[in-house]
Amino acid sequence: MSTRSLIIKRAVKEIQDGMVVNLGIGMPTLLANEIPSHYQVLLQSENGLLGIGAYPTEAEVDPDLINAGKETVTTVNGASFFDSAESFAMIRGGHIDLAILGGMEVSETGDLANWMIPGKMVKGMGGAMDLVHGAKRVIVVMEHVSKKGESKVKRKCTLPLTGQGVVHRLITDLAVFDFTEKGMILIETAPGITLEEVRSKTEANFLVSENLTTKEGE
Amino acid sequence: MSKVIESIDQAIEGLKNGDTILVGGFGLCGIPEFAIQAIARRGVTDLTVVSNNCGVDDWGLGLLLQNKQIKRMIASYVGENKIFEQQLLNGELEVELTPQGTLAERIRAGGAGIPSFYTATGVGTPIAEGKETKVFDGKTYLEERAITGEYALVKAWKADTLGNLVYRKTARNFNPIVATAGKITIAEVEEIVEVGQLDPDEIHTPAVYVQHVYVGSNYVKRIERKVTRQEVNG
Numbered sequence: 001m002s003t004r005s006l007i008i009k010r011a012v013k014e015i016q017d018g019m020v021v022n023l024g025i026g027m028p029t030l031l032a033n034e035i036p037s038h039y040q041v042l043l044q045s046e047n048g049l050l051g052i053g054a055y056p057t058e059a060e061v062d063p064d065l066i067n068a069g070k071e072t073v074t075t076v077n078g079a080s081f082f083d084s085a086e087s088f089a090m091i092r093g094g095h096i097d098l099a100i101l102g103g104m105e106v107s108e109t110g111d112l113a114n115w116m117i118p119g120k121m122v123k124g125m126g127g128a129m130d131l132v133h134g135a136k137r138v139i140v141v142m143e144h145v146s147k148k149g150e151s152k153v154k155r156k157c158t159l160p161l162t163g164q165g166v167v168h169r170l171i172t173d174l175a176v177f178d179f180t181e182k183g184m185i186l187i188e189t190a191p192g193i194t195l196e197e198v199r200s201k202t203e204a205n206f207l208v209s210e211n212l213t214t215k216e217g218e
Numbered sequence: 219m220s221k222v223i224e225s226i227d228q229a230i231e232g233l234k235n236g237d238t239i240l241v242g243g244f245g246l247c248g249i250p251e252f253a254i255q256a257i258a259r260r261g262v263t264d265l266t267v268v269s270n271n272c273g274v275d276d277w278g279l280g281l282l283l284q285n286k287q288i289k290r291m292i293a294s295y296v297g298e299n300k301i302f303e304q305q306l307l308n309g310e311l312e313v314e315l316t317p318q319g320t321l322a323e324r325i326r327a328g329g330a331g332i333p334s335f336y337t338a339t340g341v342g343t344p345i346a347e348g349k350e351t352k353v354f355d356g357k358t359y360l361e362e363r364a365i366t367g368e369y370a371l372v373k374a375w376k377a378d379t380l381g382n383l384v385y386r387k388t389a390r391n392f393n394p395i396v397a398t399a400g401k402i403t404i405a406e407v408e409e410i411v412e413v414g415q416l417d418p419d420e421i422h423t424p425a426v427y428v429q430h431v432y433v434g435s436n437y438v439k440r441i442e443r444k445v446t447r448q449e450v451n452g
Contacts, residue, residue: 046318047244047391055447063247063439064375064389070245070442081387083394083422084244084270085326088319092337116344121306122315123297129345130319133338164342 003143003173006190008034011100011141011171015041020050022091022131024101025069027141031100042078044096046127048087051079068127088127091134099135101128103142103170105157108204110167110179112140113159125162132163144172144201151203153177174198183207189214220379221431222410226256229404229430230369235262236289238367240325241269241279242396245298245442248389249278252406252434253371258282264289268325268365270318270392272296277440286310292365294318298442317345320362322395327364329398329427334363370400374423377407378414381428382421390422397427406432 001009004027012034015021022044023029032052035041043052046068053074056062060074067073082090090096105113112132115125132138146152153170170177175198176188184206189198191214223229230253233239239257243249254273257265258281267288273280282288283301290312296302305311316324317339327335336359340346350361372393375386383405385393397403405423410433 045388047247047388049388055445057449058446059449061441061444061446062387063441064387066245066247066388066442070247071445072441072443073445081385081390083390084318084322084392085395088322092319092339111342121297121303122313124293124295124315125317125345126295127318129317129343130337130339133341134319161343 004030006173007141007143007171010176010190011139014098014100014139014169015039017041019097020044020095022046022096022099022135024099024128024131025126026102028100028102029067029069042076044087044090045073046084046087046091048082048084049075049079050082050090051076053079088130088134091127091130094134094136096131096135098137098139099131100139100141101131103140103152105152105154105159106140106142106167106170107154107157108184108206110165110184111157112162112167113157114162116160118160128162132166137168138166139169139171140167141171144174151201153202153204155204174201177206185209186212188212221381221428222379223430223432226253226404226406226432227259229402229432230256230260232402233257233260233262233369236264237262237369238266238268240365240367240370240396240399241267242372242391242393243278244270244388244391246273246278246440248373248385248391248393249273250371250373250404250406251437252432253404254279254281257287258285261285261287263287266290266292266367268292268367270294270321272299272302274298274442275301277438283311290314292316292321294321315345322392324362324365325392325399326395328366329395332364334361336361366399366401368401370396370403372397372403372405374405374407376409376411376416377405377428377431378411378416378425379431380413381405381425381431382416383407383423383428384416384420385422394423397423402429403427404430404432406434408434408437
């Protein structure tokens with residue numbers, strides 16, 4: 001299984017029946033395909049849609065109907081459209097149960113950096129800064145180690161922040177961490193990954209849960 | 219009195235160098251195609267443009283970048299545009315990146331007569347620099363200022379001749395709030411009906427916000443990322 005599908009398989013377990021969820025652009029968007037079909041989950045799109053459906057068939061493609069990643073989509077039964085101010089009122093006001101976002105770095109205090117690399121063209125933060133403060137629960141999914149081999153799970157983020165102390169849970173290809181008042185806690189290791197490996201690839205200081213488990217992928 | 223105009227060029231005769239214009243749309247979805255082209259023809263420069271994105275190199279607000287008409291861009295995401303990057307690096311263009319929800323609320327506040335507001339969005343990040351903060355109930359918030367402009371350009375699906383507007387699907391996006399925040403709001407639409415033919419319950423933007431209505435034909439509606447699934451037979 002690829003690193004990405006491993007992360008996606010684990011992250012989709014965070015979505016429960018009845019939730020209203022915002023999935024970030026990129027890897028988080030792929031989670032939508034893995035949500036059990038009998039669940040009634042409303043997916044929110046910042047551009048003004050509650051109830052994203054499947055990608056359209058060729059015949060269903062409608063340029064007036066896109067998601068926040070600017071991809072053509074459809075709607076589910078019960079969907080609604082609204083303007084951008086209402087969309088973010090919904091987000092800021094705490095009406096979204098869960099946001100799952102990608103990350104570049106996460107710190108041991110739950111800071112997230114995911115929008116800007118100094119020296120590179122700044123593309124913008126889109127809705128990420130609003131989501132990390134508004135959603136009831138914020139989960140970050142990312143690869144544990146960068147392509148250069150550096151830990152992306154940091155003592156302190158080196159990149160400009162998206163939000164400070166905003167992450168509730170981090171899911172990587174190696175482990176799952178929770179951010180609590182006591183600090184960052186390792187709660188799961190991925191199948192085949194030892195605690196030692198997680199330690200050696202994590203720059204951040206973390207506690208190990210007494211109930212540390214390994215979740216098998218399905 | 220009908221607000222329907224035959225040409226957008228006439229409606230923007232008052233647009234001057236250095237003006238601020240607010241433009242609806244999300245990516246290339248729900249953008250006022252005809253108004254942007256009219257501004258490109260008009261050739262005014264040093265514009266401040268407020269819009270969630272800045273089009274692509276050869277369409278949408280990218281047309282105004284090509285012409286070097288934009289001096290300052292207030293947006294939440296500008297990553298789809300190479301000319302943007304070049305002009306930014308050359309120092310020909312300034313950008314104020316604003317979180318999408320903050321941008322929406324700044325425009326909404328501008329149209330609603332609220333000069334500023336507080337939001338937790340951006341606290342502890344680079345966008346907080348130079349902004350006032352205030353603690354409410356133990357939590358820190360940033361002060362953000364409202365935005366208004368000389369012109370607001372929006373795209374709706376239908377209008378009546380009085381200027382009531384109805385949008386379609388996610389092409390609504392920033393358009394209803396942008397419509398409220400311009401001294402002169404120009405709405406371009408796909409279909410126009412007589413007054414009384416829109417159900418008052420279905421109107422998204424009341425006519426009070428709209429000064430001019432233009433009916434465009436053959437909208438391009440370019441799709442940025444067409445993603446489809448296979449038809450399943452049976």
